[in-house]
Amino acid sequence: MILPGATLGVLGGGQLGAMFAMAAKRMGYRVEAISDVADCPAAHQCHRVHVGAYDDAEWLAQIARGLDVVTFEFENIPVAATRALERVVPVRPAPEVLFTTQNRTREKAFLVANGFDCVPHRVVGSGLELRAAVAALGLPSVLKTAAFGYDGKGQQFIQQGADTGAIDAAWETLGPQELLLEAWVDFEVEISVVAARGWNGETAVFEPSRNVHRHHILDMASTPAELPAAILATARTTTAAILEALGVVGVACVEFFVTRDGRVLVNEIAPRPHNSGHLTIDACETSQFEQQVRAICGLPLGSVRQILPAAMANLLGDCWHNGTPDWPAALAVPGVSLLLYGKNDPRAGRKMGHLTACAKTVSEAIENASRARKNACRF
Numbered sequence: 001m002i003l004p005g006a007t008l009g010v011l012g013g014g015q016l017g018a019m020f021a022m023a024a025k026r027m028g029y030r031v032e033a034i035s036d037v038a039d040c041p042a043a044h045q046c047h048r049v050h051v052g053a054y055d056d057a058e059w060l061a062q063i064a065r066g067l068d069v070v071t072f073e074f075e076n077i078p079v080a081a082t083r084a085l086e087r088v089v090p091v092r093p094a095p096e097v098l099f100t101t102q103n104r105t106r107e108k109a110f111l112v113a114n115g116f117d118c119v120p121h122r123v124v125g126s127g128l129e130l131r132a133a134v135a136a137l138g139l140p141s142v143l144k145t146a147a148f149g150y151d152g153k154g155q156q157f158i159q160q161g162a163d164t165g166a167i168d169a170a171w172e173t174l175g176p177q178e179l180l181l182e183a184w185v186d187f188e189v190e191i192s193v194v195a196a197r198g199w200n201g202e203t204a205v206f207e208p209s210r211n212v213h214r215h216h217i218l219d220m221a222s223t224p225a226e227l228p229a230a231i232l233a234t235a236r237t238t239t240a241a242i243l244e245a246l247g248v249v250g251v252a253c254v255e256f257f258v259t260r261d262g263r264v265l266v267n268e269i270a271p272r273p274h275n276s277g278h279l280t281i282d283a284c285e286t287s288q289f290e291q292q293v294r295a296i297c298g299l300p301l302g303s304v305r306q307i308l309p310a311a312m313a314n315l316l317g318d319c320w321h322n323g324t325p326d327w328p329a330a331l332a333v334p335g336v337s338l339l340l341y342g343k344n345d346p347r348a349g350r351k352m353g354h355l356t357a358c359a360k361t362v363s364e365a366i367e368n369a370s371r372a373r374k375n376a377c378r379f
């Protein structure tokens with residue numbers, strides 16, 4: 001057990017690392033971030049930030065000597081970095097979990113091997129293989145890079161009726177590298193489930209969240225998801241089974257497509273807290289970040305009970321388009337709280353912060369979160 005007063009390391013400097021540090025500091029831990037960028041959100045929240053290259057194993061080993069446990073907040077970190085740290089200090093979740101989930105081909109192979117329902121797909125390594133995959137899966141479909149994709153980056157949609165020229169063009173745009181073609185799922189709704197798993201296999205599963213994306217980026221998450229109990233139960237038990245099969249010690253999130261005929265297909269796994277779980281900070285007895293601290297430190301997991309229905313609206317850089325957002329106007333909406341990540345450069349599509357609204361009903365929470373965002377961003 002790693003008790004308050006110990007030093008926790010977080011690999012990656014983004015907002016997930018910053019919110020992890022906030023939760024850990026409150027519980028009396030010292031937190032140090034390891035990042036390749038000095039001015040990062042985690043740097044503003046951690047006691048110390050180590051800045052260097054993730055492929056510098058000697059530097060990582062030296063940092064590890066001052067840490068009691070390490071976690072990661074971003075899956076595009078080289079696995080070798082986690083292995084270099086693991087030689088000196090426990091890394092949770094284990095590097096193997098990162099290895100499986102940071103690559104779409106490996107992640108899909110894991111899902112298929114363990115019998116989890118996922119989106120029909122084919123691995124593609126050449127233009128010819130892409131044509132064959134399109135013939136097998138049909139159109140529309142979506143071509144994705146196996147590695148280093150997030151928030152819709154590294155994806156090409158191939159329309160219904162696309163000819164071989166358009167299919168070859170999709171290969172030219174993303175290749176040559178390992179790609180994955182996925183059938184396009186005409187889903188009813190997208191949901192996600194955040195869960196934690198401790199050293200001893202104890203698991204705590206949060207309520208599923210209903211997620212709406214815009215331009216492939218999460219726009220709004222709300223809980224409860226208001227879906228038939230059987231669908232929610234399948235999503236929750238599937239998530240717990242995935243954490244178990246992967247051997248996660250820590251927090252992970254599973255994203256699902258719920259199809260019009262009621263199937264619950266795994267879209268992807270994130271081996272860390274998730275954007276759709278940010279509302280747990282304001283709405284649940286234990287936040288996903290406190291749960292991450294508890295899980296990696298071997299403490300008892302907290303209650304995942306939701307106190308009030310809630311909705312979270314992401315604040316992208318676009319919100320700064322007309323100048324500094326009108327925060328007083330957002331915060332005048334009842335039950336709304338603001339969390340900004342401390343990023344200086346509000347580029348379009350960049351996650352800068354989020355607003356959470358808690359209310360008596362989830363529809364009121366969604367309405368208040370959207371109104372607060374509209375007030376702030378003036379669009």
Ligand code: AMP
Pocket residue numbers: 119142149150151152153182183184185186187190213216217255267268
């Ligand atoms: P991803 O990064 O793969 O989760 O993709 C981001 C978002 O794009 C998803 O949350 C969906 O809204 C959409 N998307 C990705 N793949 C598919 C698919 N095979 N069928 C339908 N929508 C998809």
